[in-house]
Amino acid sequence: MFLTMKVAFRNISRQKKRSFLLAGAIAFGMMVITLMNALTGGAVINIRDNFSHALGGHVFITGREWTEAGQMIMKIRPDANLDRLLEENARQIEAFTRRSQAMPSLIFGSQQTMHLLYGVDFSEEDRLIDSLVVVEGSLAELGKRDDIIVLPEPVAERLGVEVGETVLIRLETLTGQQNVGEARVAAFIKDQEELGLSAAYTSRANLNSLLGMEPHEYQILNMFVTDLDLVDQFARTFREGLLSPEEAEEAEDEPEVTVTVAGMPIDPGTRTQEVTPWEGTRYQVMNINQIMEAVELVVGVLNRVGLVIFLILLVVTMVGITNTFRMIMIERTKEIGTMRAFGMQQKQVKRIFLWEAVLLGLLGCLGGLVIAGVIALAVGSVSLNTDPSLQFFLNNGRITFSLPLQDVAVNVALVILTSLLAAYWPARAAAKMSPMKALSSHT
Template sequence: MRFFHAIALSARYLFGHFRKYLFLFIALSFGFAFITVITSLSAGMRDAVFQAAQLHYGGDLFVLGFDRSPEIMIHVKDGKAVDEAIAISQLNPQAVLYRTNCFETAALYFNGKAVRQKNVFGVDWDAEASLFDAVDMSRGEDEEVNLDGGDTIIISAPVAKLLGAKIGDTVLLQVDTLTGQKNSADLRIAGIISDASLFGYYRSFMDRRALNALLGMDSDEYSSAGLLFSDLKGIDEKAARLHNSISSLLQSAPYMADRDDFSYQLSRSWDGVRYFVLSLPVYVSQVTELLFALQGGSYILFAMMLLIVFTSSVLTYRLILHERRMEFATMQAMGLGEGSLFAVLFFEGAILTLLSTLCGFLFSHVILFILSRFSYDAIPGFEIFLRNGRLSAEFSPATIAANVGIVLSAVVLALLGPALKSLRADLAQVLAGGE
């Protein structure tokens, strides 16, 4: 039987007797919708974490300098050597972002209220403005935010609420200098980021050179150099290459595979500035462990739904193919081989699966839209998995294709047993009306 003739025969029977397959069509559609929701939400939550972490830390791969004299501070003194090491590594990042971080020693004051900041990041706005485009941020009437000039600051919405401050208000930023003295500056609020997550709650951004001046650092010094790539593919190999380059030029910590290694190396003693190379997954390894746990749960749900799809397919095909035994026997008596008949059944299952998965894919968008309307504020710490306060899905063509393939495989496996039983039944007995 020719290929296209088999497909045409399969389609003709399927659409002519669609009512018989309606239960299976509904089961497959709902099953695929559920599977799509699980996989797309899992990917969306992962991307939300890494997108938030990329903005927070300023890149995908980092070189940090830690100075233990007199107290440990994040401080890169030899920027030229770091730039040379990055060039030697030949990683060709999209950009290198230089940041100064005033870590846990800063506070904001406004109208008699004070809020301590966990991180005050000094950024080069021209290089980093694009990172803030995807951020849910109040920008004032002119919708323009610019940290150049050193007299503006971006703060988080929770901190703005605690201070009672709004766009355009002037707050006082107080920091500890490198020598342990207090220094302060009046800064106008240029933007307020709606971020109550682990990363963004007590965090603010200002011009790097202005923050350097407050801390007593030279204008060209910084705390970290962040290498920005198009994605995280091969990030561990890139981290190893950069570490080798840094180690050849500067005093550096050993290569670190996780956050525990990083914490251990920070607890050790050294003289001067020691350089650390960290990738974004290592920086957020504790969060990614939680992500892996969530993904593990999603795989269990995936397997349960796949079992339901398989069971529904087996039951449906047992009933339908038992009814069609006379039809198959007649076609075999006319000279149609067992392989040709199985090809017809296979294409019936394939067409049904494709139609079901298409409907399921569309239905999954409805489910995801409804889920995105809910508030998840009641779940502590869940904000880190949200994008702009909402659940977001990531539809990967490769994942969708894999899901379709898995569902099709389940349908074919469910079809196999009943099909072989029907096609291999005694021809004379079936034509005579026997079971």
């Protein structure tokens, strides 16, 4: 094997220009697929991060209960079981926040607008405070007093309100009664409305009082996990840990639960079947991966398109390799005859050609990966000032690239396999050549 590999390697370096062109064609295909995979891989991570950021976590727990009047409301009360789960899994939790939410009418003077409002405990929302980009006003008062509100800039413009003025908050309590409160505008923040996740923020105590909830109650428990790869397992632990015995029996018949983050159900598969009231709180646990499924579906399609392009390029390259190897076989006829005369077996002749194909493929892969790496580095270092809607795919305005090693391995294996396939028939023909005819050839 060493001899055939050595001869193959020398043969490749014998015709440098030709080898360069062949490997270059392979490298181009490899570069395209690598960049495409890395780009979509990076976009998925960015979208997930941006979603997590906007939604305030990776795992979201909501609670539902029935009132005495037969209304289902969204509320989480202090729960020893939930506290136990939080304690037991503390190592996997980077941070958690407890929020309330509503879709109130914000009123100032004669203007009013409906907007998502989160009630947050600012003392546990460091991440949120860090991410808010203040356009006007200050966040210094957050956590010090409850009756303040932070508004997205476009909302403030629609209302015509200034920092320091007071807006009215009109909403329905959890049980459906109208309620009105007020809050002083502390700051305007840069909006992320293009993400569909634009929100105003007030203290949880303030929103809870308007919704008819106790200050220590909340509606959503958001958790950031330390290891995103384990997020499904982590969510399952909570889902199973929070399941009541009655719920476990019903679970087999029930479809996957729906969660209402940002005031709207995220899962389009909202249940329409009749629900039998239950006692106590029932929890719904959702994680970022479930939200990302649709995104990953699109990414999957993109990657498949990339793969098809890659395969087309490979087929074209394969034709090139086959033709080149036919030419090589003719050029080296006498050499093959000599090697056969000295006792080289047919399979060894074939192996020389196949090794050449493998080495060319590897060279092409290496070249493609290096070029893709350089392009990724160059593109990734540029800060893009694009349309705001594109920012969701970016990380701080930069395109990021991420490519799992297994994807690289699959692509390399594909290239090698294709190269081997392309070289197989010329290799076989070379091996089957009669030594006598080969030696009497004039090439």
